[in-house]
Amino acid sequence: MSVYKHDYRAYTGKVTPLWARVLVLARYGWMDAWSSKITVGLFTFSLLPLIVFMIGIYLANNPIARALIMKGGQEGLAINARYFMIVLQFQSWAALALTSWVAPRLITFDLADDALPILLSHPISRFGYVFGKFIALFASLSLVTWVPCLLLFAYQGYSSTQPWAAGNLRIAAGLVVGAVIWITFLSILGLALSSWVKWRVLATGIIFAAVFVPSGVGGIVSAILHTKWGSLLNLPVMMSLLWQRLLGAPDFFWTEATLPTSAIVAMLVLACAIFAAMLNARIRAREVVRG
Amino acid sequence: MLEKAAMVRSYLVRQPWGLWWMQGWRLTRIEVRRNLFSWKASWIYFLAFIPTFIIFIHLVVETHPSIAMADDTNILAGIVQFYYLRLGVFFGCLGIFSRLIRGEMIERSLHYYLLSPVRREVLLLAKFAAGSFSALLLFGSAIIADFALMYAGYGAAGRDFIFNGPGLGQLQAYLSIVILACLGYGAVFLLLSMIFRNPTPAAMLVLGWEAINPVLPSLLQKISVASYLRHLMPVNVPGEGIFALLTVQTEPVSGWAAALGLLLLIGAVLSYSCYRIRTLEIRYTTE
Numbered sequence: 001m002s003v004y005k006h007d008y009r010a011y012t013g014k015v016t017p018l019w020a021r022v023l024v025l026a027r028y029g030w031m032d033a034w035s036s037k038i039t040v041g042l043f044t045f046s047l048l049p050l051i052v053f054m055i056g057i058y059l060a061n062n063p064i065a066r067a068l069i070m071k072g073g074q075e076g077l078a079i080n081a082r083y084f085m086i087v088l089q090f091q092s093w094a095a096l097a098l099t100s101w102v103a104p105r106l107i108t109f110d111l112a113d114d115a116l117p118i119l120l121s122h123p124i125s126r127f128g129y130v131f132g133k134f135i136a137l138f139a140s141l142s143l144v145t146w147v148p149c150l151l152l153f154a155y156q157g158y159s160s161t162q163p164w165a166a167g168n169l170r171i172a173a174g175l176v177v178g179a180v181i182w183i184t185f186l187s188i189l190g191l192a193l194s195s196w197v198k199w200r201v202l203a204t205g206i207i208f209a210a211v212f213v214p215s216g217v218g219g220i221v222s223a224i225l226h227t228k229w230g231s232l233l234n235l236p237v238m239m240s241l242l243w244q245r246l247l248g249a250p251d252f253f254w255t256e257a258t259l260p261t262s263a264i265v266a267m268l269v270l271a272c273a274i275f276a277a278m279l280n281a282r283i284r285a286r287e288v289v290r291g
Numbered sequence: 292m293l294e295k296a297a298m299v300r301s302y303l304v305r306q307p308w309g310l311w312w313m314q315g316w317r318l319t320r321i322e323v324r325r326n327l328f329s330w331k332a333s334w335i336y337f338l339a340f341i342p343t344f345i346i347f348i349h350l351v352v353e354t355h356p357s358i359a360m361a362d363d364t365n366i367l368a369g370i371v372q373f374y375y376l377r378l379g380v381f382f383g384c385l386g387i388f389s390r391l392i393r394g395e396m397i398e399r400s401l402h403y404y405l406l407s408p409v410r411r412e413v414l415l416l417a418k419f420a421a422g423s424f425s426a427l428l429l430f431g432s433a434i435i436a437d438f439a440l441m442y443a444g445y446g447a448a449g450r451d452f453i454f455n456g457p458g459l460g461q462l463q464a465y466l467s468i469v470i471l472a473c474l475g476y477g478a479v480f481l482l483l484s485m486i487f488r489n490p491t492p493a494a495m496l497v498l499g500w501e502a503i504n505p506v507l508p509s510l511l512q513k514i515s516v517a518s519y520l521r522h523l524m525p526v527n528v529p530g531e532g533i534f535a536l537l538t539v540q541t542e543p544v545s546g547w548a549a550a551l552g553l554l555l556l557i558g559a560v561l562s563y564s565c566y567r568i569r570t571l572e573i574r575y576t577t578e
Contacts, residue, residue, distance in 0.1 A: 205491040
């Protein structure tokens with residue numbers, strides 16, 4: 001049988017819109033992240049503090065339960081900005097643990113198996129690839145940060161005998177903005193560091209080290225050079241100050257470590273720019289063969 | 292009883308100690324080269340020497356009146372207690388010792404060692420020795436450099452503090468602490484890297500345990516590397532804020548008892564690691 005007229009013909013069917021292609025990567029990234037039992041375990045573990053906080057809200061709003069359990073005492077059970085800031089802090093550090101596990105799963109395998117040239121040969125840009133992974137990670141982290149925090153806020157609004165939610169909308173806005181800033185930062189940090197480390201084992205550790213080691217270095221700078229600016233390397237302190245201002249909570253323990261909000265934001269933007277440059281350098285359709 | 296002891300002695304004498312020593316020595320040399328002289332190891336240099344760099348800036352930029360020496364002594368103690376023990380040595384040892392076994396599995400090269408006629412215990416102990424040597428060399432020299440730079444700016448008063456005062460004793464204590472920390476964390480991370488495919492989550496639990504250790508009851512404080520090392524600190528820097536309020540003060544333990552306790556812990560962990568490596572299996576497809 002003769003073979004003829006097998007020239008190239010462009011695909012004429014329906015094409016996936018450009019913006020929706022990113023969502024394909026995000027969907028696969030999401031499935032890959034949640035296929036691990038450890039991800040599910042970490043997620044479950046990160047929800048445990050919420051049960052305690054929910055009981056706290058229940059006790060604060062239920063005089064009978066309070067009378068039975070706490071003999072009517074109310075100390076330490078005021079549901080206010082400070083209470084929700086503690087909730088946000090707990091959930092945010094749980095998000096760090098989840099990032100250290102999920103981010104390397106999203107990106108390290110593609111790099112270690114030299115799959116990036118194949119992926120990027122599809123009609124998707126490098127930015128689209130990173131953005132798809134970012135969406136998967138951001139959505140996963142949302143489930144442990146601002147979503148449960150808002151649910152707790154709604155529960156407090158529902159449980160309170162006084163009109164509470166309308167008068168404390170700043171807390172809800174602070175919870176969402178504070179959590180979104182944090183998980184955006186974590187997502188970019190996680191993806192950037194994972195793209196530079198081929199081993200998933202090492203990537204998990206380096207994500208933790210990237211948060212805690214600069215904190216120690218910042219502490220040394222502050223102590224030795226007698227300056228408050230060393231705290232700009234201390235991510236836990238910086239984020240706590242930012243959350244405190246967003247929620248309108250009173251000062252925490254480190255009153256001497258106050259930093260202007262503009263400096264904190266500038267530092268976070270600078271760090272994100274560095275991580276974006278790291279991603280730009282690493283996410284390329286190339287294969288390095290050493291021999 | 293004497294007969295049994297004689298049997299054990301004759302059994303031990305019959306073992307090829309010379310061969311094991313030579314094999315261990317060569318393995319250690321290979322690993323030390325990989326740990327210290329590769330581009331991948333540069334981040335450990337950063338972890339070890341970043342405080343040295345900051346102290347150097349302090350030496351160059353600031354004046355050093357004699358009255359500030361007590362403050363600098365406290366700051367140096369804080370650097371050792373809070374930076375080196377909790378972060379620098381911890382993450383450095385995590386990187387060095389996790390790579391020794393698990394790293395070779397990921398690189399798919401461990402089977403070359405396992406197929407060679409070397410006892411697995413010799414392999415494990417040689418790798419531990421190499422990791423310990425690398426960590427001790429880096430963090431030990433960093434501590435010495437930190438100490439020298441911290442007091443160099445004080446001139447005669449600084450020399451007097453070191454050679455005629457408590458300075459040398461403090462340096463000796465800091466070095467002992469770093470040595471024990473490297474050995475302790477190293478043994479723990481080597482074992483974790485054999486048990487888990489990804490030892491980092493377990494290591495983070497260890498980090499969390501070490502961080503909350505001072506607020507735990509005294510009995511639980513004993514199951515920790517940092518708790519033994521705290522007793523060896525020549526200058527104790529208390530925690531700040533709510534952490535200081537929650538800290539449980541334990542009975543003071545003498546230096547030799549704390550060191551002996553930690554050495555026993557290291558011995559136990561290494562013995563279990565030797566037992567584990569006898570049955571270690573590699574499935575590269577799952578790595």
